[in-house]
Amino acid sequence: MTRNLFTAYVIVGNNMSDNSYLTSLNQPQLTAVTTISGPLLVLAGAGSGKTRVITHRIVHLIHQGVAPKNILAVTFTNKSAKEMRNRVEKLVHEFPPIDRAVVDGMPIVTTFHALGVRILRENHDVLGLRKHFSIYDRSDSLRAIKQALELANYNPKEFEPRKILGRISRAKGDAKTPAELKEQASSFIDQVTAEVWLKYEEIMRSEQALDFDDLLIKTLRLIKEYPHIREGLQNRFLYIHIDEYQDTNRVQFEIARFLTGDKHNLCVVGDIDQNIYSWRGADIKNVLQFERHFPNTKTILLEENYRSTKNIIGASNDVIIKNKNRVSKEVFTENETGEKISLYAAMSGIDEAQYIAKNTKELIASGVSPSLIAVLYRTNFQSR
Numbered sequence: 001m002t003r004n005l006f007t008a009y010v011i012v013g014n015n016m017s018d019n020s021y022l023t024s025l026n027q028p029q030l031t032a033v034t035t036i037s038g039p040l041l042v043l044a045g046a047g048s049g050k051t052r053v054i055t056h057r058i059v060h061l062i063h064q065g066v067a068p069k070n071i072l073a074v075t076f077t078n079k080s081a082k083e084m085r086n087r088v089e090k091l092v093h094e095f096p097p098i099d100r101a102v103v104d105g106m107p108i109v110t111t112f113h114a115l116g117v118r119i120l121r122e123n124h125d126v127l128g129l130r131k132h133f134s135i136y137d138r139s140d141s142l143r144a145i146k147q148a149l150e151l152a153n154y155n156p157k158e159f160e161p162r163k164i165l166g167r168i169s170r171a172k173g174d175a176k177t178p179a180e181l182k183e184q185a186s187s188f189i190d191q192v193t194a195e196v197w198l199k200y201e202e203i204m205r206s207e208q209a210l211d212f213d214d215l216l217i218k219t220l221r222l223i224k225e226y227p228h229i230r231e232g233l234q235n236r237f238l239y240i241h242i243d244e245y246q247d248t249n250r251v252q253f254e255i256a257r258f259l260t261g262d263k264h265n266l267c268v269v270g271d272i273d274q275n276i277y278s279w280r281g282a283d284i285k286n287v288l289q290f291e292r293h294f295p296n297t298k299t300i301l302l303e304e305n306y307r308s309t310k311n312i313i314g315a316s317n318d319v320i321i322k323n324k325n326r327v328s329k330e331v332f333t334e335n336e337t338g339e340k341i342s343l344y345a346a347m348s349g350i351d352e353a354q355y356i357a358k359n360t361k362e363l364i365a366s367g368v369s370p371s372l373i374a375v376l377y378r379t380n381f382q383s384r
Contacts, residue, residue: 019060019063020095021056021059021060021091021094021095022034022056022060024052025049025052025053025056026049026304028300028301028302028303028304029049029052029053029056029302031300032053032057032267032300032302033053033056033057033060034060035298035300036057036060036061036064036239036265037265038264038265038296038297038298039260039264039265039266039267039290039294039295039296039297039298040266040267040268040297040298040299040300041268041287041290041291041297041298041299041300042267042268042269042270042299042300042302043270043271043272043287043299043300043301043302043327043329044269044270044271044301044302045271045273045302045303045305045329045331046271046274046305046307046308046331047305047306047307047308048302048303048304048305048306048331049302049306050243050269050270050271050302051080051083051084051087051243053269053302054073054084054241054243054267054269055084055087055088055091056091057241057267058071058073058088058107058241059088059091059092059095061239062092062097062107063095063097065097066238066239067104068104068105068106068107069104069105069107069108069236070236070237070238070239071107071108071237071238071239071241072107072108072110072115072237072239072240072241072259073088073107073108073109073110073240073241073242073243074110074111074112074115074240074241074242074243074256075109075110075111075242075243075244076111076112076243076244076247077111078111078114080243080244081109081110081111081114084109084243085106085109088106088107088109089106092106108237112216112252112255113212113215113216115219116215116216116218116219116255117135117215119219119222119223119229119233120133120210120215120218120219120222121133123222123226123229126222126226126229127218127221127222128205129208129210130208133208133209133210134207134208134209134210135209135210135211135212135215136204136209136210136211136212137212140209140211141165141211141212142161142162142165144200144203144204144207145161145164145165145168145196145200146161147199147203148196148197148199148200148202148203149161149164149196149199151199151202151203152192152195152196152198152199154192154195154196159189159192159196164192164193164196167189167190167193168193168196168197168200168213169212169213169280169281170280170281171193171197172213172214172216172217172251173213173216173249173250173251173280173281174249174250174251174281175217175220175250175251175254178194178197178198178201179194181193181194181197182194182195216251216252216255217251219255220251220254220255220258223255223258223259224254224258230258230259230261231261233259234259234260234261234263237259238263238265239265239267240256240259240260240265240266240267241266241267241268241269242256242266242267242268242269242270243269243270244269244270245268245269245270245286245287245290246270246271246272246274246275246282246284246286246287247270247275247277247282248282248283248286249280249281249282249283249286250281250283250286252286253283253286256268257293260294264294264296266294268287268290270287272284272287272288272326272327273320273323273326275287284325287327288325288327299327301329303329303330303331303332304331304332304333304334305331305332305333305335306333306335307333307335308333308335308338309333309335309336309337309338309339310333310335310336310337310338311337311338311339311340311341312338312341313331313332313333315341316331317330317331349382356375360373360375
């Protein structure tokens with residue numbers, strides 16, 4: 001109760017407004033939400049309320065008089081963007097600012113790729129594109145890669161289009177150009193990829209199209225090479241938030257860096273222990289070196305888990321502590337102890353599958369709903 005009374009009002013400068021929406025936050029969450037100037041790194045364990053931090057921080061900015069149109073939040077999936085947008089709208093309607101005139105529209109909550117589409121369509125003429133350029137899906141890209149292989153005098157049966165496309169995608173995520181890939185080529189397949197990439201670009205230009213990766217790499221090119229575009233975006237997006245920051249690649253990091261400009265009003269939220277997308281270009285150095293890239297960073301740890309039991313938290317802490325390439329944090333929970341974790345060492349893949357099937361049947365027979373049972377596996381072929 002004492003904490004709630006203390007946080008009912010927050011004074012920022014001379015602005016005092018009813019901030020009762022902050023009373024549901026714990027102390028680290030509150031600190032993150034009310035730190036609104038300069039670079040902010042929030043390292044949040046699973047189930048620690050990281051989405052809550054971003055949504056409440058956006059609402060807090062609005063309460064401090066920041067126009068919603070000047071607030072940007074970026075995440076990785078359309079589903080999470082929609083969820084975050086709905087939460088922000090609900091909070092704003094539930095806790096409107098005293099000066100309601102500041103609420104003109106809603107903040108931009110979107111994905112990196114949707115943000116890229118928005119910026120590219122606004123500046124399409126600079127790149128020589130139609131405003132309503134086409135966006136390749138995967139089948140379009142594979143078709144064009146096959147054609148590019150033939151144009152480069154390579155046999156699509158000898159060089160699998162899917163793998164060539166994957167190499168091009170990874171190079172784009174690392175902010176490389178075809179020329180750079182060719183210059184840095186350490187193998188014959190790299191040389192082939194660079195040559196095919198050039199033909200692939202020619203095909204897309206002729207079709208007035210971009211692929212999924214181009215939505216980011218072309219956006220980076222715009223804000224990096226055209227000062228008037230960069231400055232316009234910096235003046236529009238005065239406060240930037242990035243969710244799941246541990247999943248960002250080099251291009252996404254560079255976009256964020258250029259958009260923040262000298263103000264560095266950038267809040268990133270992520271969990272270094274959930275970095276599972278390095279295979280598709282996610283660069284953990286974006287987290288580990290954040291304080292170096294953005295001097296005077298404030299770092300906040302969200303260590304209380306509201307989702308899992310003590311047994312699960314204890315086991316996960318014991319496992320992840322063996323990873324030395326991380327920022328140390330000790331996740332804890334006030335939840336119940338929960339069921340003990342059991343370990344079964346299977347003799348083979350078949351033995352493992354039979355054990356899981358047997359236990360699943362027993363659980364269902366005992367009255368457990370199938371919707372409460374999950375089977376996780378490392379690779380898709382294991383599900384067969």
